[in-house]
Amino acid sequence: MTLLKRLMATLVLLPALAFANEEGGYPLDRAPDQGTNLSALQSGAKLFVNYCLNCHAASAMRYNRLRDIGLSEEQIKNNLLFTSDKVGGLMTIAMAPKDGKEWFGATPPDLSVIARAKSSGAGSGADWLYTYLRTFYKDDSRPTGWNNMVFPNVGMPHVLWELEGIRTAKYEDVKDPHEEGKTEHKFAGFEQAKPGKMNKVEYDVAVADLVSYLAWMAEPAQNTRKRLGVWVLLFLGMFFVLAWRLNAAYWKDVK
Known part of the structure; x- marks a missing residue:
């Protein structure tokens, strides 16, 4: 029985451990929920087209x-389309997959459903993306010159660095409380080396808008689905009351 309990506990913890090992175990911040904020979604769409759609298709x-x-359609055509694209066309890119693999070490993934693909026991896909885009730092040892706390040794450069500025990671030696004389080299925060076009609050808002758009793009009908879900639940609740009273009226004279 003890062996069975240990096995079950291992199976429960395995997905979380796998996620922590793959992504570095960095704690995720909760992304603001702006799925119904049209202004935020429009801002996020603009950021996506200007900064992401060069390498990542959707x-x-x-x-x-x-x-x-x-x-x-006029706003889309004038503000979000490249020269050769059409309003009814797909969000594709000109870069060939083999070129992306050669330049970045891996082919940049399609972002159509990235917000759903990154969901895990450690947090939602939106939380992962929100934290990921806010934890880049300068690292000259990497081919791109950038690294990331959520995704260590990522091949992607920090495409939003002009907005956020350039940051470096600070580390400090901390004594191990469990083993005397042993110290650990732990992350102690970021240090702003060069300011960007936005301050921290403005950049966090911009990233929240971009992540909200990515979450919406993963399921564009989600707001309609949620609205319909509320009406369906209300209908089922009313139907339950009517069915319950009808059942009581039908059986009241039956002995």
């Missing part, structure tokens, strides 16, 4: 679907 999304977040 081949499951069409530009004209952006009408669902309040943009007109």
